[in-house]
Amino acid sequence: MAAAGGFVALPVVEPRAPFSRILLDREGRLLAARVAADGQWRLPPGPELPDRYVTALLAFEDRRFFHHPGVDPLAVARALVSNLRNGRIVSGASTLTMQLVRLSRNAPPRTFAQKVWEALVALRLESVRSKEEILRSYASHAPFGGNVVGLEAAAWRYFGRRSQGLTWGEAALLAVLPNSPALIHPGRHRADLRVKRDRLLLRLHERGELSDVELSAARAERLPDRPRAMPQWAVHGLAWTSSDGAKPPAHRTTIDRDLQRRAERVVQERLRRLRGDGVHNAGALVVRIDRGEVLAYVGNAAPLDAAEHAPFVDVVRAPRSTGSILKPFLYAHALDVGELTPAFRLTDVPVRLGTFSPENFDGHHRGLVRADVALARSLNVPAVLLLRQVGAGRFLDFLRRAGLSTLDRSAGHYGLSLVLGGAEASLWELTGLYSALAWRAAGHRAPWQGLRVVAGAATPFAPQVSAGGAYLTAAALLHVKRPGIRKRWRRHSGASAISWKTGTSFGFRDAWAIGFTRDHAVGVWVGNADGEGRPNLTGLRAAAPILFSLFELLPESRPLAPPSLGLTRVQVCAHSGRRPGPHCTERAWTRIPAGSPFERTCPYCRTITCDAGCGRRVHADCHPLGDIHTERRFVLPPSIERHHRAHDPAYRRLPPLAVGCEAARVSGSPFDILFPPAGGNFFLPRELDGRLGRLVLEAEHTVPDTEIHWHLDGRYLATTRHVHQVEVTPSPGPHMLVVVDRDGHRLQRRFRVRRTRQVP
Numbered sequence: 001m002a003a004a005g006g007f008v009a010l011p012v013v014e015p016r017a018p019f020s021r022i023l024l025d026r027e028g029r030l031l032a033a034r035v036a037a038d039g040q041w042r043l044p045p046g047p048e049l050p051d052r053y054v055t056a057l058l059a060f061e062d063r064r065f066f067h068h069p070g071v072d073p074l075a076v077a078r079a080l081v082s083n084l085r086n087g088r089i090v091s092g093a094s095t096l097t098m099q100l101v102r103l104s105r106n107a108p109p110r111t112f113a114q115k116v117w118e119a120l121v122a123l124r125l126e127s128v129r130s131k132e133e134i135l136r137s138y139a140s141h142a143p144f145g146g147n148v149v150g151l152e153a154a155a156w157r158y159f160g161r162r163s164q165g166l167t168w169g170e171a172a173l174l175a176v177l178p179n180s181p182a183l184i185h186p187g188r189h190r191a192d193l194r195v196k197r198d199r200l201l202l203r204l205h206e207r208g209e210l211s212d213v214e215l216s217a218a219r220a221e222r223l224p225d226r227p228r229a230m231p232q233w234a235v236h237g238l239a240w241t242s243s244d245g246a247k248p249p250a251h252r253t254t255i256d257r258d259l260q261r262r263a264e265r266v267v268q269e270r271l272r273r274l275r276g277d278g279v280h281n282a283g284a285l286v287v288r289i290d291r292g293e294v295l296a297y298v299g300n301a302a303p304l305d306a307a308e309h310a311p312f313v314d315v316v317r318a319p320r321s322t323g324s325i326l327k328p329f330l331y332a333h334a335l336d337v338g339e340l341t342p343a344f345r346l347t348d349v350p351v352r353l354g355t356f357s358p359e360n361f362d363g364h365h366r367g368l369v370r371a372d373v374a375l376a377r378s379l380n381v382p383a384v385l386l387l388r389q390v391g392a393g394r395f396l397d398f399l400r401r402a403g404l405s406t407l408d409r410s411a412g413h414y415g416l417s418l419v420l421g422g423a424e425a426s427l428w429e430l431t432g433l434y435s436a437l438a439w440r441a442a443g444h445r446a447p448w449q450g451l452r453v454v455a456g457a458a459t460p461f462a463p464q465v466s467a468g469g470a471y472l473t474a475a476a477l478l479h480v481k482r483p484g485i486r487k488r489w490r491r492h493s494g495a496s497a498i499s500w501k502t503g504t505s506f507g508f509r510d511a512w513a514i515g516f517t518r519d520h521a522v523g524v525w526v527g528n529a530d531g532e533g534r535p536n537l538t539g540l541r542a543a544a545p546i547l548f549s550l551f552e553l554l555p556e557s558r559p560l561a562p563p564s565l566g567l568t569r570v571q572v573c574a575h576s577g578r579r580p581g582p583h584c585t586e587r588a589w590t591r592i593p594a595g596s597p598f599e600r601t602c603p604y605c606r607t608i609t610c611d612a613g614c615g616r617r618v619h620a621d622c623h624p625l626g627d628i629h630t631e632r633r634f635v636l637p638p639s640i641e642r643h644h645r646a647h648d649p650a651y652r653r654l655p656p657l658a659v660g661c662e663a664a665r666v667s668g669s670p671f672d673i674l675f676p677p678a679g680g681n682f683f684l685p686r687e688l689d690g691r692l693g694r695l696v697l698e699a700e701h702t703v704p705d706t707e708i709h710w711h712l713d714g715r716y717l718a719t720t721r722h723v724h725q726v727e728v729t730p731s732p733g734p735h736m737l738v739v740v741d742r743d744g745h746r747l748q749r750r751f752r753v754r755r756t757r758q759v760p
Contacts, residue, residue: 030162101125292452321423327501343371384420433463569591
């Protein structure tokens with residue numbers, strides 16, 4: 001009993017060395033690896049050892065492995081006889097279990113006492129571990145030369161593939177190598193290594209494991225010249241999954257290795273073309289939408305040896321200025337809450353909102369523009385005015401609930417710039433958000449399961465968008481202008497099914513392109529990791545070509561179909577896209593999300609009175625009643641008309657007032673006050689010399705050379721012609737502005753000036 005108790009008290013000694021961190025693709029193929037904490041390539045073992053390797057190993061090291069308890073009495077007896085005969089130790093009779101014990105103690109000197117210890121601990125180890133567990137542990141910790149440890153690392157370093165694909169020659173080589181690991185180095189006893197391998201192959205042939213043909217083929221195999229580089233695909237995915245040291249060393253991902261390799265080459269090739277413009281970083285994601293699986297994860301395409309360009313920064317997960325990439329979600333949300341329809345005309349004129357004056361990227365204004373066209377063309381002014389209409393706080397809450405975690409400031413902090421890049425988000429979250437939008441656009445009622453690259457670790461995204469709102473948004477994004485740099489996508493039969501959007505941040509620091517089909521979503525970011533802006537860094541020029549090149553790697557997708565229960569048809573004014581009013585004569589049908597409370601009525605169509613031929617506006621007090629005609633017309637305010645006419649040749653201007661007819665009796669004013677806005681509150685800034693700054697009052701008239709008379713608080717200010725602007729320095733408090741044109745049309749505007757901020 002005492003002896004048994006002493007045996008049980010022996011430690012269960014097993015190797016505890018750290019494993020390398022590795023990333024596997026969806027089929028278990030190696031994507032990337034990094035050395036273990038002790039500087040060794042020691043890959044985690046696979047689920048099973050390859051049969052050829054096990055057969056070769058046992059034939060070389062321990063033929064009775066499955067029949068002894070950890071110590072082989074026959075081998076011990078044979079070793080004693082051999083050692084006595086030679087007068088020195090020529091055989092240690094070590095079993096694989098004893099060798100595993102020796103490896104766990106970092107291979108101490110070979111002494112008789114050490115052998116006894118190894119034998120006892122091997123017996124103890126076999127009492128608590130199965131033979132299969134011991135074999136796997138040995139194969140995972142055996143030395144294979146240099147800093148290559150373990151079967152999996154050796155298979156990759158010497159043959160460039162998993163151990164499961166070993167040939168007989170490779171399996172025999174790796175079976176004999178731990179016995180003399182120094183032989184693997186080029187130029188060192190290579191002939192001896194070949195002799196050992198071939199001797200083992202012959203032994204296997206004699207035992208009937210190899211046929212004559214297999215023996216000949218195995219002996220003809222060349223020895224590896226030098227260790228190969230480990231695969232380094234999706235290295236930023238490896239860094240991300242390895243960021244928590246407590247995580248397992250191996251992660252099986254959703255990534256497709258073949259697609260990952262092609263995607264990295266596409267992004268790297270495009271990035272090489274952009275280096276001349278001073279652009280050095282790019283990232284991309286390819287997502288299978290129905291499962292939320294990331295099929296390709298290009299964390300940063302900068303060369304890993306270009307340290308000055310931060311190649312190890314994972315730009316997929318780094319928050320960056322969003323530019324215009326959030327506009328589709330404002331559009332979808334506005335559709336659902338009844339603020340617009342696809343045919344709704346949004347205002348696109350120069351505006352000043354306090355100190356904020358948004359401008360369209362092309363510098364032009366279109367007066368009124370269809371909402372879907374404004375989205376497809378990424379017009380900034382309509383987007384800002386729509387956000388003011390929806391409410392920045394309301395939209396911010398929508399984005400947070402959708403899954404954007406980086407929006408941690410107040411709505412007041414972001415303001416109306418929220419939709420133009422005033423916020424930050426990562427490519428990871430934005431691609432997830434677009435994927436969720438595509439899921440809803442396809443009509444799915446079940447919640448989208450989220451975005452994931454590792455099994456069971458999904459990032460949820462749930463934009464509160466109806467199926468109809470998502471589909472109409474996707475339909476608008478089909479018409480985004482595509483890059484002229486690449487032409488091949490035009491010949492791709494599935495290219496028309498891609499809904500997509502670009503974004504460019506202020507200062508040309510971030511270029512975005514994100515798109516989706518029914519089946520896949522692709523997200524691209526291009527820029528510099530240090531935030532340096534470059535003049536040519538735009539979404540269309542830098543990111544969009546990568547997007548379409550990545551889509552060319554994917555199978556074609558069927559176009560999205562309208563959700564059967566997600567849309568309803570409504571009649572709108574053909575001119576304004578709003579509910580027809582009593583004066584609207586031309587009507588059209590458009591689709592809106594089912595359940596949308598859209599009820600905006602057209603404010604532009606009205607009935608005018610005019611002379612025969614409607615060349616002049618008249619009324620009963622200045623024109624014969626029998627010659628007065630009525631006509632329903634689409635009439636825009638002057639501030640909109642000025643820009644609208646240049647883009648709509650069919651637009652008919654309001655006829656001028658007939659001579660002798662009073663303006664007060666004719667409906668419609670031919671001019672607008674552009675600034676100040678009604679109810680505006682303003683601070684007057686102080687100039688550098690300490691003087692108070694000025695407000696610039698501005699109006700717009702449909703008659704180019706007419707005069708306008710300006711009055712502030714009952715005091716005459718000035719008369720303007722052609723350019724209607726007046727500078728004033730009003731005192732703090734409320735004010736009333738009155739503007740009258742030469743025909744007697746009169747407009748007034750109330751505003752307030754607040755006490756001047758002190759210059760610090």
